[in-house]
Amino acid sequence: xxxxxxxxxxxxxxxxxxVVGVCGKKDTTANLQDLLIYVLKGISVxxxxxxxxxxxxxxxxxxxxxxxFSTITNVNFNDDKFIEMxxxxxxxRDSLKNKFMDAYKAKYGEEFSEELPEMATWYSDDIDxxxxxxxxxxxxxxxxxxxxxxxxxxxxxxxxxxxxxxxxYVLGEKSDEVFSFLQEGLAATTDDSLSAEELIGVILKTGxxxxxxxAMLDKANTSTYGHxxxxxxxxxxxxxxxxxxxGHDLKDLEELLExxxxxxxxxxxxxxxxxxxxxxxxxxxxxFVGNYGNSWWEQTREFESFNGPILMTTNCLVPPKxxxxxxxxxxxxxxxxxxxxxxxxxPGQQKDFSAIIEHALKCEPPTEIxxxxxxxxxxxxxxxxxxxxxxxAVNSGAIKKFVVMAGCEGRHKTRxxxxxxxxxxxxxxxxxxxxxxxxRYNKLDLGDIGGIPRILDAGQCNDxxxxxxxxxxxxxxxxxxxxxxxxxxxxxxxxxxxxxxxLLALLHLGVKGIRLGPTLPAFLxxxxxxxxxxxxxxxxxxxxxxxxxxIMGEEVVVE
Numbered sequence: 001x002x003x004x005x006x007x008x009x010x011x012x013x014x015x016x017x018x019v020v021g022v023c024g025k026k027d028t029t030a031n032l033q034d035l036l037i038y039v040l041k042g043i044s045v046x047x048x049x050x051x052x053x054x055x056x057x058x059x060x061x062x063x064x065x066x067x068x069f070s071t072i073t074n075v076n077f078n079d080d081k082f083i084e085m086x087x088x089x090x091x092x093r094d095s096l097k098n099k100f101m102d103a104y105k106a107k108y109g110e111e112f113s114e115e116l117p118e119m120a121t122w123y124s125d126d127i128d129x130x131x132x133x134x135x136x137x138x139x140x141x142x143x144x145x146x147x148x149x150x151x152x153x154x155x156x157x158x159x160x161x162x163x164x165x166x167x168x169y170v171l172g173e174k175s176d177e178v179f180s181f182l183q184e185g186l187a188a189t190t191d192d193s194l195s196a197e198e199l200i201g202v203i204l205k206t207g208x209x210x211x212x213x214x215a216m217l218d219k220a221n222t223s224t225y226g227h228x229x230x231x232x233x234x235x236x237x238x239x240x241x242x243x244x245x246x247g248h249d250l251k252d253l254e255e256l257l258e259x260x261x262x263x264x265x266x267x268x269x270x271x272x273x274x275x276x277x278x279x280x281x282x283x284x285x286x287x288f289v290g291n292y293g294n295s296w297w298e299q300t301r302e303f304e305s306f307n308g309p310i311l312m313t314t315n316c317l318v319p320p321k322x323x324x325x326x327x328x329x330x331x332x333x334x335x336x337x338x339x340x341x342x343x344x345x346x347p348g349q350q351k352d353f354s355a356i357i358e359h360a361l362k363c364e365p366p367t368e369i370x371x372x373x374x375x376x377x378x379x380x381x382x383x384x385x386x387x388x389x390x391x392x393a394v395n396s397g398a399i400k401k402f403v404v405m406a407g408c409e410g411r412h413k414t415r416x417x418x419x420x421x422x423x424x425x426x427x428x429x430x431x432x433x434x435x436x437x438x439x440r441y442n443k444l445d446l447g448d449i450g451g452i453p454r455i456l457d458a459g460q461c462n463d464x465x466x467x468x469x470x471x472x473x474x475x476x477x478x479x480x481x482x483x484x485x486x487x488x489x490x491x492x493x494x495x496x497x498x499x500x501x502x503l504l505a506l507l508h509l510g511v512k513g514i515r516l517g518p519t520l521p522a523f524l525x526x527x528x529x530x531x532x533x534x535x536x537x538x539x540x541x542x543x544x545x546x547x548x549x550x551i552m553g554e555e556v557v558v559e
Contacts, residue, residue, distance in 0.1 A: 003027035004140050006522040007156055008073040009410055009495045010387055014522045016139075023074050024319035031134030032082035033071040037155065038137040039089040040067050042119035043096060044186035044209065047159055050100040052178055053107055056333070057099070060092050061179035062169060068162035068182065070333040074296065075315040078335035083127055090123060108500030117190045139523075149525035150199040151189040151501070157206040158185045158503025163248075163314070164213040166333070167462060168252045173220035181209045200403060200531065207508030210501040214465035218380075220465075223251060228459060232373040233277040238364040239265050240399070243356060244292055244366075245305050246270040246281035246299065247313030248460055252331060255350040256311065256357075257285045265360045266313035267290040270302065271316055272436050275459035278377030291374070292366060295409035295439040303328070308363040309356045311342075315496065316436075325362070329356050351487040378456035380466035384473055391477045394487060398449050399427040401552055402474075402488045402543075406464055407502070408495030409436040414518035418493055420544045422455075426552060430454050432470065435461035437493040464502045468509065488550040490514040491541065494521070507536055517541030 006016035008023065008106060020026060025033075043064060050056070066087055070076045090540050097120075102110040119137070124130065139181055142148035165178055172448040188194060188202045222228075243265055257267055266289045269276050274291045282288055293302035296316035303310050303320070308325045312334045320328045320336065331351065345351045383390065393399040404426060422431060422441035431441070431454060438457055446454040458466035474486055492503065492514055500521075506514060514534075520529060520540050532538040541547060 002135075003030035004138055005030050006139065007152070007497060009408070009519060009521070010412065011075040011522040012422065014519050016522060025077055026079070027199065028131060028134075029077055029082065030078055031088065031131060033134075034138035035130055035134035035160055036067055036082055036086050036089060037071060038119045038133075038268055039086055040064050040120075041092060041186045042117075042122070042188050043089060043093040044183035045116055045120040045190055046093065046100050047180075047183035047554075048187040050096060050103070051183070053100075053103055055099055055103055056176060056180065057096060058174075058176070058179065060096055061176075061182065062166075063092055064182050064186070065162040065165045065169070065179070066160045066333055069166050069314075072159050072163060072315050073419065074317050075333055076335040077317070077319065077329065078337050079172065080085055080337075083130060086130055087125070090125075093120070093426060094123075104368065106429050108397075108505065117191060117192075120452040123317045145525045146527045147199070149528040150196060150203065150417040152523040153504075153521075153528070154185055154189055154199065154203050154206060155177075156500040157210065157504045158182055158495040158501075159497040161206070161213045164210075164217045164462060164501070167249065167314075167396050168220040170212070170249070171220035171224050173216050173223075173275070175212065175216055175379070178209055178216065180215050181205070181262050186503065197288075200363040203204055203504060204535075206501075206507070207504035209430065210463070211508060213501075214462075214468070217462055218465040221279075222381070225254075226248060228275060228278040228377040228379040229280060230375065230382050230464075231278040231377040233274065233519070234373055235292070236290065236371040237368045238289050240264060240266050240287075241360045241367055242266045242289075242306065242308045242366050243360045243365045244268050244270050244303070244310045245273050245276075245307065245313065246296070246310060247334070247509040248272050248462055249313035250276060250334060252311065255345075256353045257282065257288055259350070259353045260357050261287060261358075263357055263361070265308075265357060265488065268306075270299070270310070271296045272460045272462075273313075275317055275376050275457070275463065277377075278379075278459070281360065285463070294406055297409060297411045305367040305369055307366055309359045311353075311356060315498075327359070330451065362374045374459045375453060376454070376459065378453070379458045379463055380469040380473075383456060383458075383466075383470050387454070387473055387477060389450070391474070393450055393452060394474075396480070398428060399430055399452070400426070400434050400487065402430050402486075403430045403551060404467060404488060404490045404492070405437060405441075406434045406458075406461070406467060407493035407499050408461065409439050409493070410495045410518070412518050414442060415493065417518060417544060419444075421491065424544055424548055425454075427454075428550065430456060431489075432456050432458065432467055434464045434467055435493075435499070436456040455483055461498050461502065463554075464505070468505070484512050490550070491547065492516050493518065511539045514538050515547060517539045
C-alpha cells in the first residue's frame with residue numbers, strides 16, 4: 001500500500017485506492033495532499049485558538065479554503081504545486097502561531113504552554129521529508145474506525161464548503177463566520193478528546209454552515225450575473241473555431257468572453273458549466289453559442305472531437321490523453337503536469353486568456369456530436385415566479401411527487417439506475433435536479449405538466465441552494481411544518497466532496513429518507529452508517545422497481 005484514499009464514490013472496490021487513484025491520481029500526489037491537509041489542520045489549531053482571543057486573519061482563511069479545494073477529487077494532479085502549497089501552509093501556520101503567542105502573552109501575562117497536536121508543530125523544508133511524512137499522516141493515521149469515519153466525513157464536508165467559499169470570494173462575497181468554521185471543523189479532527197457523539201455534533205454544524213455557504217454563493221452569482229432564466233441551450237456546433245470551458249467558475253467564463261469577443265472564436269460550455277448559458281449577463285455575448293458534450297467523465301472522447309483548446313476552471317479534470325493534452329489549459333486551483341496553466345488574476349486585473357484565444361484561432365471548428373437543444377435555468381427565482389401554478393398543480397393532484405435527483409455523475413454502469421428511474425417515473429412526477437447527475441436524463445423528452453417541465457434543472461451542484469429555497473417555499477405555501485411532509489423524495493447521486501457538503505446540508509435541514517447512490521461512501525464505517533440510518537433514515541438506492549414503489553407510495557409497473 002503506497003497510498004490510501006477513499007474520498008470519492010469510485011474508490012477501488014468501494015474500499016479505497018491503495019496504489020493509484022481510480023481518478024488517475026498518483027500515490028505521491030495523494031500523499032502530498034494528505035500532508036497539505038495535515039498542515040492545514042495545524043494552521044486551524046492556532047486559528048481556532050486565536051479566534052477565542054479576538055484574532056482573525058482573512059488571508060489565512062482564504063488560503064485554507066483554496067488548500068482544501070485543491071484536494072477535491074479531479075482538481076489537481078501536480079506534485080510540484082502541492083509541494084509549493086505545503087511550504088506556503090507552513091509559513092501561514094508559523095505566522096499565525098506568532099500572532100497568537102504574542103496576543104496570548106499580552107492578554108494573560110504569561111507564555112502559552114498548552115500541549116498541541118503534532119500538526120501544529122511539525123516542520124521541514126526537505127522535499128524528501130514531505131513525501132515521507134505524507135505517507136504517515138493520511139487517513140489511516142486515525143486507528144479507531146468510527147472516529148476515522150467521522151473525521152473524514154467532517155473533512156470532506158469542509159472541502160465542499162471550501163469550494164463554495166472560493167467561488168463566492170472571487171465575486172466579492174465572503175463570510176467571516178464560514179471562513180472561521182473551516183478552521184473550527186479542521187481543528188475538531190485533531191482533538192482526540194472528542195467523542196463520536198461530539199464529532200457528530202460538529203458534522204451537523206457543518207451542514208448548517210454548508211447551507212450558509214451555498215446561500216452566499218447563490219447571492220454572489222445572482223447579484224453579479226442575474227437570475228438564471230429557463231433557456232433552450234444549443235448543443236450543436238457553429239462553423240468557427242471554439243474554446244470549450246469546463247468546471248464551475250463563472251468569473252473565469254466572464255473574463256474569457258470579454259477578452260475573446262470580436263476575435264473570431266466561439267465559446268462553448270461543457271459539463272457543469274452548462275447552466276452558465278441561462279444567466280442574463282452571459283447572453284449578451286453573441287459568440288457564446290451553447291454546450292458541447294456531456295458530463296466530466298466523458299471528456300476524453302469529447303475533448304478529442306472538440307478540436308479546439310479546453311479551459312478547466314475547477315474540479316472535473318480527467319488526466320488528459322496525449323492526443324489532446326497540448327490543447328488543455330488549467331487555471332485557479334486546477335493543475336496537471338505538462339499542461340499549460342493560466343495564472344491567477346492580479347488585484348484589479350483580469351486573468352490573461354490571450355494564449356488560449358490565439359491557440360483556438362489555429363484550430364479546426366468542433367466536430368458535431370449531437371444537435372438540438374436542452375433546457376436549463378430553473379433555479380429558485382424561475383420556479384418561485386410560477387409558485388402559484390406549481391402549488392395549484394400539487395393541490396389538484398396533477399403533480400403528485402417531486403423527486404430530487406441532484407448530485408454528481410460518474411463512470412459506474414450502475415448509474416444507469418438514474419436514467420431508468422427518470423424514464424419510469426409516472427407522468428405526475430417532476431424531477432428537481434442540480435449538478436452533473438442530470439446528464440443521465442436531461443436529454444430525455446419527459447414532457448410537462450400543465451406547462452411545468454417534468455425536469456426542472458436548477459443548475460450546477462453549486463446551485464443546490466435553489467432546491468432548498470424551493471422546498472422552503474413549498475412548505476410556506478402549503479402550510480406544512482415539517483419538510484418531510486412535503487411530496488418530495490430525495491434520490492441523490494454522489495461522487496465527490498461537494499456532494500458530501502450538500503448531503504450534510506440536507507441532514508441539517510432535517511430531511512429524512514434520502515436514497516444515496518450508486519454506492520454508500522466507503523469512508524462510512526458500519527457504525528456510522530447505523531447512526532445515519534437510525535437518525536436520518538439514509539439508505540442505499542435499490543432497484544428501480546423497489547424505489548419507484550417507495551417514492552410514489554404505490555405499486556408501479558416497470559416495463
